[in-house]
Amino acid sequence: MNITNRYNSFNQVHKGLRAYLYDTALKLQQTDLADAKAGEAAMQQVEEVLVLFESHAHNEDEFFNRPLEETNPEVAKLFEKEHEEDHRLGQVLADLVAQWREEPDDHARAVTGRNLFYAFNEFIAFNLYHMNKEEIELNAALWNAYSDEEIIATEQTLVQQTPPAKMMKYARWMIRGCNTVELTRWLSAVKANAPAEVFFALMHLATDELPAERLRELKAKLEGCHHAAA
Ligand SMILES: [Fe+2]
Known part of the structure; x- marks a missing residue:
């Protein structure tokens, strides 16, 4: 099968999400996380990343993985499971953000900030593998089960049910990333x-x-x- 002939519904949104990960990683590297004020801006960006990744995974489950359960439960459940792991890694990060905000002094903020930086790197690493795998293995299953027209129609339904303000957040990173x-x-x-x-x-x-x-x-x-x- 020549994969380039088929419609890759994940291409643009994944490029946008990767751009957001790379930008945030660089921000974390350049920020002195001992500093309460500078660190807070980086924390807020980490939280925004988590919001977009959560809703993205939720959409993929609702519009692609759950319908695919009928014809290809093995692949559908594999990706639903990966989203559970993604959620767990996101929760580790959210907890570290909360802990960082509670720290009493520069030294404690630097220590928790370092842990948070490593946790963010794990989140990136997992998601880079995960998004590749979706574009290769999940797409192969979707292409097997549906026509390009059906996949495009599903994508349009997904986009239409996304609140416009959130859609614009994805769109900004898609524009930056494509x-x-x-x-x-x-x-x-x-x-x-x-x-x-x-x-x-x-x-x-x-x-x-x-x-x-x-x-x-x-x-x-x-x-x-x-x-x-x-
Ligand atoms: Fe995903």
Whole structure:
């Protein structure tokens, strides 16, 4: 099977989530976690990462793994189990954030901050393996069970039931984490299928996030799509 011919529903959101992991890892490395004020900003970013990963895993379970249980329970349950481990690693991190906030002095914050840094690295390591595995093994099972049209329809249902404010948080990291060809494909589909305000909100984000040259390139490609469709 030529895997590149099939639709990878996880590509863009996983690139966004990886970008968020890498950015947060660097922030943790550059922050003096003994310092209560500087450390708090890093803690808040760790918490935001956990919120997005939790809801992402929940969506994958609800929209992909549970329906797949009917035809391929082995693979579906394997990935549901990995999400349990992911949740456990996230809980370790959340507990360390709470503990860090309670620490009485710089030394105690530095010690707990170091433990938190290692725990975050474990969270990243697990999720990098996990997302690869979803894109290879879970996708293989999904491609076996469903057509690309069915997978795209499931993805659209998933996106539509995500609260807009949360969707915009994913979208900011997807814009930061994807290449221009992927952004063009995604935004031209939004332009064609979603309400105009969704497209404008995403273009506003892209204007915020992309360097001038990439934004120009994106706009030119979207114009091209528009003319091609007209
Ligand atoms: Fe997952």
